[in-house]
Amino acid sequence: MTDLAQSDLKRLVLHDLHVSLGGKMVPFAGYDMPVQYPAGVMTEHLHTRAAAGLFDVSHMGQVILRPHGDMAALVAAFEALMPVDVAGLAEGRQRYGLFTNETGGILDDLMFANRGDHLFVVVNAACKEADVAHMTAHLSAVAEVEHITDRALLALQGPMAEAALAAWVPGVAEMRFMDVRVFDTGFGPMWVSRSGYTGEDGFEISVPESGAMDLARALLSTEGVMPIGLGARDSLRLEAGLCLYGHDIDTTTSPVEAGLTWAIQKVRRTGGARAGDFPGAARILREMDHGPERLRVGLSPQTRAPMREGTQLFDPDGTPLGEVTSGGFGPSVQAPIAMGYVAASHATPGTALEGEVRGKRMAVTVTPLPFHPTTYKR
Amino acid sequence: MKYTKEHEWMRVEGDLVVVGITEHAATQLGDVVFVELPETETMVAEGDEVCVIESVKAASDILAPLDGEIVEVNTKLVDKPALVNEDPTGEAWFFKMKIDDLAALDDYMDEDEYADFIG
Structure with a gap:
């Protein structure tokens, strides 16, 4: 095994900011990423729970699914890839989803949002090329699959996240958990969801790369906000009981074994109006009905x-x-x-x-x- | 004080050698959350894995820097692993060894050489 040469690693648009903040850079999913800053994993973790932490998660995949015609055709096709209720997701709302395979394993876990005339999907960094190919293969007949590569993704998490982001974008204070909204700001059009992966209240913010540095600096200058690396991101999500793809879930684990049945809404379960009709339904529904091993x-x-x-x-x-x-x-x-x-x-x-x-x-x-x-x- | 390439320090105290890890090592490890110490009255050989240190990030070993007998261990570290980050070269010593010949320490780096070693 040889490590990736530094030059083979992709750089985030905020790379220079991480380095200037003293970030210790390590290879992760093909990117040069900050694992921690000088404060250290313990302090960064506790600070996020006590105040607010800013995470650069721009390595994750952002995808827009834009229907060629009818939204309903896209919704139906997207629903056929997951054991999840897509049709029931209201405009302006986001939901957790899972791409499954024919044997009921998990190809990736993701967030998807209904933005009225299209869907916005955020997937894991290590899976994003495969996810885009998967969606292109299955959805091209009904939608354009647009891999967004000119936007950064920031997460602001913790009890002071609302106040810190509202200082720059006042409208976010009105959002509830899993709401999504678009804001026109001085940093460019911001796609904001009230969500995250730490167990804390907070936001994920998609921002044009051209505005990302200014936004990150603005947030870091706001009371209570500290930069947080991948080390604390991992300990925070573990304490919150959240799965890390490739570790806690993969192509061999079913959503039922993984304890993710809460993500399978009633309508897709045995007896539901749109039960089954997703990859791996035989195993997943059997395990739901009779219990997994x-x-x-x-x-x-x-x-x-x-x-x-x-x-x-x-x-x-x-x-x-x-x-x-x-x-x-x-x-x-x-x-x-x-x-x-x-x-x-x-x-x-x-x-x-x-x-x-x-x-x-x-x-x-x-x-x-x-x-x-x-x-x-x- | 003498230093090993594994970032341990050794200090002579009477006829014993006190062993710990350097400030540099403690910083690299990050926040220490667990320390497992050897049994006392154990004979060890240079290079034996005698302690385990776990930080939030990962586990690593402390090797016996010399042949000898572990005669005392710092049980304070078991209850308060964070001492390793707070005072690595003082209060957070790991164990004391009895060795045959203190001249064995001469082979190791002194402070200036260690400073060069870590750059």
């Missing part, structure tokens, strides 16, 4: 030793049960935390398991998710 669970190691990704999990009698898919230390809960898959028979909160750390079996308990309560503004 394994489940994603929260895990609280009972010693101070973190259980990292790949830690093998066992019944106290020694039977292998599964493994950790994300694990580390939760700065807000001040304890090691993890998520992983275990046999459904051992997935009830409170179940005592063991995880193997450096050759030793250590006690770990199945725990409800999230580890830290979410504070979305519903």
Whole structure:
């Protein structure tokens, strides 16, 4: 294995800002990204929960689906790619979605928004080329699939996010969780959603690259806002019990095993008006109706030793049960935390398991998710 | 004080060698959240993995810098791993070793050489 040469890494439009802020740059999904700033992961994490954190997530994919004719034809075609209710999403609202494959695994997880005459989709960086190809293959007959590459994406998260963004864009204060709106601003047309991936209230902001530097500097100059790297983004989402694609979910895990059935609305479930008719429906609906063989669970190691990704999990009698898919230390809960898959028979909160750390079996308990309560503004 | 290429420092205290990690290493690791110490009265060889340090980001090992016996460990680090970031070259020592010949330390970098080593 060789590391990507620095020159092969793509640079974010805010690259120079990250470097000037003292960001420690690392390769991530083909981009040169700040993993932390001088404050460090712990401080950045706690600051986001206490005030507001600014994250550069411009590496993520932004896609517009513009119908050739009728919106309804696009909605129906997009709904055929996911076990999710697309038709029921009101204009100005966003929803969590999942592209599934024929065997019921997850190709990617995403956010999609109904913006009246088109859909706006945000996908994971590592999957974006494949997602665009997937959407192009399945939606070209009814819509233009437009991969937006001239916009940055910023996330502003935490209890002071509303005040900080409203200082520049007053209208955002009226938005509720998962609302989307477009604002004409001095930074260019801003596409704002009240969402994020930290468990905190906050916003994701798509802004033209030409206005991104000024917007980032403006937000960083606002009371309570600090730049946050990928390290804290990971610990924040883990505490919030949110899945990281390629780790907690992938092409082998079904949405049911992953505990994402809340994302499958009633209308797409057995007995619903538009039940099934999405890739992998046979497995996904069977697992919903009869229970999956394994489940994603929260895990609280009972010693101070973190259980990292790949830690093998066992019944106290020694039977292998599964493994950790994300694990580390939760700065807000001040304890090691993890998520992983275990046999459904051992997935009830409170179940005592063991995880193997450096050759030793250590006690770990199945725990409800999230580890830290979410504070979305519903 | 003497230094290893693995960013550990060694300080002679009577007939013992006190071992810890450098400020540079502590900064690179980030916030330390877990420390696992060796058993006392353990014979170790140079290069043996004797402690585990975990930061928010990742796990790393501390190697025995010399052949000898672990005679004392700093149990304060178990309850307060953050000491490693707060005072790496003082209060956050990891263990004390008894070695046959303190002259073995002569092979290691002094402060100026270590400063050059980390650039």
